[in-house]
Amino acid sequence: MSVYSVSEIAEKINAQARELARELLPNGHYSQGRDKWMFSGIADTGKSASAWVHLSGPKIGKWFDMGNALPGEDKGDMLDLLRLKLGLADPRAAIEEAKARLGIVDDWMPGKPAKLSPAELERRAAEARARAEARDAEAERLRDAKARGAKSLYLKGGPIAGTGAEAYLHGRGIEGGAKWPGVLRYHPDVYLREQGCKVPAMLAAVYRADGTQIGTHRTFLQRDAAGRWGKAGVERPKRVLGSVWGGFIPIAKGSSDKSMRDMPEGEPVYVTEGIEDALVVRMIQPQARIVAAYSLGNVGAIVLPAAARRLIIVCDRDAKLMAQEQLERSIAQQQARGLDVRLVMPPEQCGGVPIKDINDWWLALKAQGPGIERAQA
Structure with a gap:
């Protein structure tokens, strides 16, 4: 039986943030280091750069709006961006859209949870924990590096x-x-x-x-x-x-x-x-x-x-x-x-x-x- 969890689908679609961000937010632009796609919120007017999508690193696919965003439109991932920009009815519709874009065809059926073996469940859980730990370690490394760079500039003043x-x-x-x-x-x-x-x-x-x-x-x-x-x-x-x-x-x-x-x-x-x-x-x-x-x-x-x-x-x-x-x-x-x-x-x-x-x-x-x-x- 081939079934993907929501977290697995989210991880796969977040990995396509560089392509998706440009498609869904065409009025945005790259940051100086090309590691973020800067945009003007979900409305995508192109009149500001209060929001950004992470295009690489442990936060790839995550986006944040530091401006005056509407409730529910201030942060999320690629699933949320698909739902908001394509006007999809609910998170389930966004998941189906992501699966279609990723070419995923599985055996999931509404109301019928997948019956995976205990060994398969444990294997997937172990892999998820390992990925999460790797992301956390990379995020901490990047935070420390950014803090050092910011502090270095400040101390030169x-x-x-x-x-x-x-x-x-x-x-x-x-x-x-x-x-x-x-x-x-x-x-x-x-x-x-x-x-x-x-x-x-x-x-x-x-x-x-x-x-x-x-x-x-x-x-x-x-x-x-x-x-x-x-x-x-x-x-x-x-x-x-x-x-x-x-x-x-x-x-x-x-x-x-x-x-x-x-x-x-x-x-x-x-x-x-x-x-x-x-x-x-x-x-x-x-x-x-x-x-x-x-x-x-x-x-x-x-x-x-x-x-x-x-x-x-x-x-x-x-x-x-x-x-x-x-x-x-x-x-x-x-x-x-x-x-x-x-x-x-x-x-x-x-x-x-x-x-x-x-x-x-x-x-x-x-x-x-x-x-x-x-x-x-």
């Missing part, structure tokens, strides 16, 4: 005082006070693929709660014709290097001045999507513990120490349904970990100016006069 990074932050109305957060660094020559050359960048280390650096965040910078510093004029001027899901950028240690690993019991943690918003919160609440998650989806993935009790999410004001649903999922994920989750959101307008995030609000308040922003915030 220097303090941001007096650099283009500081000028960029000043242009956003952000001051460092007596001292900028030590997590921020500046490097004058970081490679930017779209421009085919090295450009200045603000760097920030991405950590886990145990203090392990797992990646580096890069904000690519440029000067305009007037000499003002701003983000580089590319589609994604902010990017992360390394396996950073669940990590965060520590902006302020709070009044305790202790690391996240040693934080006091019950100390509230403020989290923002971006670095600039976190720095604004630092100006408003200098005694607070503050981290930046670098994306809305990652807000829910961060695992805080057991000492944490309350998480205060400083939200962007985004009217898109996808963003609102992503926020709800992040809240639910953190509540499932037992945290008391609170929200802080800027007003829709300030002085007639539309407000997107807390940095916009801060700039609008500053425009009304010296000192007003701190008084009203």
Whole structure:
């Protein structure tokens, strides 16, 4: 009797990710190393590169969308991609589609489980365990390699005082006070693929709660014709290097001045999507513990120490349904970990100016006069 398990079919169709990704997501493009297919979510508009399919390595066939994805469209494998892109009714239909593409003809019948011998079942289970162990080992090796590369770049950076990074932050109305957060660094020559050359960048280390650096965040910078510093004029001027899901950028240690690993019991943690918003919160609440998650989806993935009790999410004001649903999922994920989750959101307008995030609000308040922003915030 010839019968394939769902995991075996998934493994075989995932191995065809390089061909399938291009077929199902024609508006995407290869990453710099050609190991990922970058795309703009299931809609595949070609207007962004918030999502990617792994084309090689232990995660081959797995895809993730770090943008404002709809529920159920933020991650999956090739079976999920077939179901979503071809409009198939359910996972069973996706499996049948995969079998047809793979040329698999077996004896499986609905409602009639295969009667394999105990020896055959054990053989398949042993092979599955061996494959899983090999994938886990390769994934760990790649994670370590990416972390080393990300850390190496970060360590080559220097303090941001007096650099283009500081000028960029000043242009956003952000001051460092007596001292900028030590997590921020500046490097004058970081490679930017779209421009085919090295450009200045603000760097920030991405950590886990145990203090392990797992990646580096890069904000690519440029000067305009007037000499003002701003983000580089590319589609994604902010990017992360390394396996950073669940990590965060520590902006302020709070009044305790202790690391996240040693934080006091019950100390509230403020989290923002971006670095600039976190720095604004630092100006408003200098005694607070503050981290930046670098994306809305990652807000829910961060695992805080057991000492944490309350998480205060400083939200962007985004009217898109996808963003609102992503926020709800992040809240639910953190509540499932037992945290008391609170929200802080800027007003829709300030002085007639539309407000997107807390940095916009801060700039609008500053425009009304010296000192007003701190008084009203």
